[in-house]
Amino acid sequence: xxxxxxxxxxxxxxxxxxxxxxxxxxxxxxxxxxxxxxxxxxxxxxxxxxxxxxxxxxxxxxxxxxxxxxxxxxxxxxxxxxxxxxxxxxxxxxxxxxxxxxxxxxxxxxxxxxxxxxxxxxxxxxxxxxxxxxxxxxxxxxxxxxxxxxxxxxxxxxxxxxxxxxxxxxxxxxxxxxxxxxxxxxxxxxxxxxxxxxxxxxxxxxxxxxxxxxxxxxxxxxxxxxxxxxxxxxxxxxxxxxxxxxxxxxxxxxxxxxxxxxxxxxxxxxxxxxxxxxxxxxxxxxxxxxxxxxxxxxxxxxxxxxxxxxxxxxxxxxxxxxxxxxxxxxxxxxxxxxxxxxxxxxxxxxxxxxxxxxx
Numbered sequence: 598x599x600x601x602x603x604x605x606x607x608x609x610x611x612x613x614x615x616x617x618x619x620x621x622x623x624x625x626x627x628x629x630x631x632x633x634x635x636x637x638x639x640x641x642x643x644x645x646x647x648x649x650x651x652x653x654x655x656x657x658x659x660x661x662x663x664x665x666x667x668x669x670x671x672x673x674x675x676x677x678x679x680x681x682x683x684x685x686x687x688x689x690x691x692x693x694x695x696x697x698x699x700x701x702x703x704x705x706x707x708x709x710x711x712x713x714x715x716x717x718x719x720x721x722x723x724x725x726x727x728x729x730x731x732x733x734x735x736x737x738x739x740x741x742x743x744x745x746x747x748x749x750x751x752x753x754x755x756x757x758x759x760x761x762x763x764x765x766x767x768x769x770x771x772x773x774x775x776x777x778x779x780x781x782x783x784x785x786x787x788x789x790x791x792x793x794x795x796x797x798x799x800x801x802x803x804x805x806x807x808x809x810x811x812x813x814x815x816x817x818x819x820x821x822x823x824x825x826x827x828x829x830x831x832x833x834x835x836x837x838x839x840x841x842x843x844x845x846x847x848x849x850x851x852x853x854x855x856x857x858x859x860x861x862x863x864x865x866x867x868x869x870x871x872x873x874x875x876x877x878x879x880x881x882x883x884x885x886x887x888x889x890x891x892x893x894x895x896x897x898x899x900x901x902x903x904x905x906x907x908x909x910x911x912x913x914x915x916x917x918x919x920x921x922x923x924x925x926x927x928x929x930x931x932x933x934x935x936x937x938x939x940x941x942x943x944x945x946x947x948x949x950x951x952x953x954x955x956x
Contacts, residue, residue: 603631608933630669762871814888
């Protein structure tokens, strides 16, 4: 069983099929595209931070076309051409041990149930936007938006916008908004800028650092928190306008604006929370995979590198792709292959050979 039909889920399905392992892919969305179909309209293929090829299918190139159209179309063609067994829409409610046979997993969705010997979880993060809580937040009379429902530059043009967050999305929003709106950038910590090129070695070091967290049972950190930030050519105008002069976090939110720690008040119209997402793994809670440190610990493999860390340390039946060190399009592909290999290894060693079950 695979849950999720984004890049990591499609990659895992491809490799499971290649290995001759019967499976089903359950996807919560009504159509193909994963999280990409929900991205904002102004995000073009020139703006995305890189999309990796799917196995045997080169990714679309850079263009002025909308990413939320191009990539879902590509995914749809891939599903059809590869004949991947995707079933949608299916919102998985819970995964637990089957009461009749604890060696099996019981995957439930409303009134439907599947039983499986293994699980590849590829649910990503998009469905779990994170917004921190600050005093007075509910009293704000202006608009509050998160990356997940960003309304676009036209909607925010001419307004005073606070962009909260120190990641790549915040940099991109500032680049888009600063030429047409009055922006303020705030982060909890000073941003770390990358002044040199990003070599493959540096990328491996960054992913390894993230992998070390999840193997220790800590919640995964974003790769950009390790790699640092860099401006692209399309953000040069915002930089010239001073949009990337960061301020420390405000102390509280008031109906008409924000109050700084020194007591000064700043009138604002909009708060844009570019504060990231959390892994969408609540449906796995009945399996008790979390460590006392708050994250799902993954086993570091002997071969394949940190992005091949997919097996849950507390349950070898469960593989997580697009989680921690594989939370990128490139990482999702590599993890998909590693997960399929781990599934085959588990099935070969499993004692239950009952007919009619799916992996």
